[in-house]
Amino acid sequence: MESKISYFIILLCSLLISITEGIDIPEQFQKSNHTNNWAVLVDTSRFWFNYRHVANVLSIYRSVKRLGIPDSQIILMISDDMACNPRNPRPATIFNNAHELISVYGDDVEVDYRGYEVSVENFVRLLTGRVHPDTPRSKRLLTDEGSNILIYLTGHGGDGFLKFQDSEEVTSQELADALEQMWQKRRYNEIFFIIDTCQASSMYEKFYSPNILATASSLVGEDSLSHHVDSAIGVYIIDRYTYYVLEFLENVQPNSKKTMSEFLAVCPKSACLSTVGVRKDLFKRDPSKVPITDFFGSVRPVIVTKKPIEILETPKRKKKIIAENKTKAAEKRGYLPQFPVHLVKTS
Template identity: 60%
Template structure:
């Protein structure tokens, strides 16, 4: 049987590499993107969320058990079915690389595995504090641009993706994708070499910035997208304004095989059902393979008994009749013998 086309699966990995209260905005960045892909149909089973998770219940949080990405506090990002897969000190460079490459221990639960293959479109979003070709993990270690490139290379060799969109919001973000050399990878970052990335605004009631500019303006576009949208990544990238973002976002597409104006936003940010079309009718039943159900008749050979319950009734009735006949025969024989003796 010949298949005409196949539609790819979407998987996402969201990594907040910061911790501590004053990095509130990085948590909000990550949860904002997480909420967006869930709204567009990607289930938690296809999402890996790595988060320090030390902000919502921090003693300094004036609004306990909440995380907001705007000073108007209209949307609680933390209050609606957030599933954190790697929490606290589980957010390490080693765990991140193992998750991407699939080199995890056998006892690693399903929720901590990126279950992708060569049909998977993967969105990798990272945010935190970085510099020239590095990104810090919880102020304790760093992942380099070489580490990231090597991880993507392993994924390519192991056929763990169809296409990857890598998005990073940090200082000097564009340097993090400079060493990638694997095919079918599209990358975008918030700032160029020697340039900082900035927060968008502060909520003075809690005393910290609540979101970064690059993520804020990406969300401004993504909030207008639904699952049936035809908006493309080219349209998203065309909205990048260095004046509003206060830095120079970068886009790297030389490794990507499709023109950006043909790539739908939902190819990475949304869930596309796996549909396969065939050119021929699938033979569910063949005319000559359908056997007629045998017809059973009642003992007088006049009443058809196709019903299974009726068949059972006939068998039970026949069995009871045979038993009754046997009892009567035994009684009759006993009566004859006793009469003869007398």
């Protein structure tokens, strides 16, 4: 029995060493105190001509999943289901590039709030944790004081407001107060706030809670523009800022050493045609020393124990005899690139 325990401890230690080597963090990076990662991804627009906003949010959703945040820790809110829209010439698909390389709707998209569930009330209740008692766990933001949260918003906005469903608005002050409630209730460690709308920077100007890093696709008085049209679909299919964000994220891996300061510079005015806004006075750490995986990755803590663990022996399964002509090589699975950037002409 002792030999089995010793073997188990050695195996666990070797596993820990291999994991540590796999996430080798450079010394110049500032250590984060977070213990888990969450993402809140929201598209607030309706109607077919806003197809690009759904493509925006689903593209970010696919990226954070690829980098390790599980669906159980992603809240996805989509106002309009473009995949099932009667105008969609390719039902059950949503593309973010004119070459239609891959459908970002996919087979494993878990939409938590859809249609008229995407409202200002539900969004604020989600952030602050003031949801109805009957709300299922999948629709709750179950964060704590060790949570790093990525909040991404896309839709139509103006100076100091973001429209929901073209029928109501959330103001910058309401959003700032909701984040303050989160801080007071110890619902986050750090927040990275991204918004892709017209006059987007106005939405973070009222923030006053600590540990928030924010970026926006445009300054007050500027429009946030779309990138290109898919003539087969007949509408713009992605916004400029999100397009260049995805171009950057496609080169990020779970063990990447890229920093948040590199992310904040992904879309210069020559590419975006609008000025990307950044607010970092509330953020304690230096973005140039914060790995991008602190918000776009996932923390997987390993607990080492010296106490004996009883492992029950499981019955061995009988091997199935398969004819040689029916054997198949194991299929390798992975994430395809979201779009062929080099093929899309930038206008």
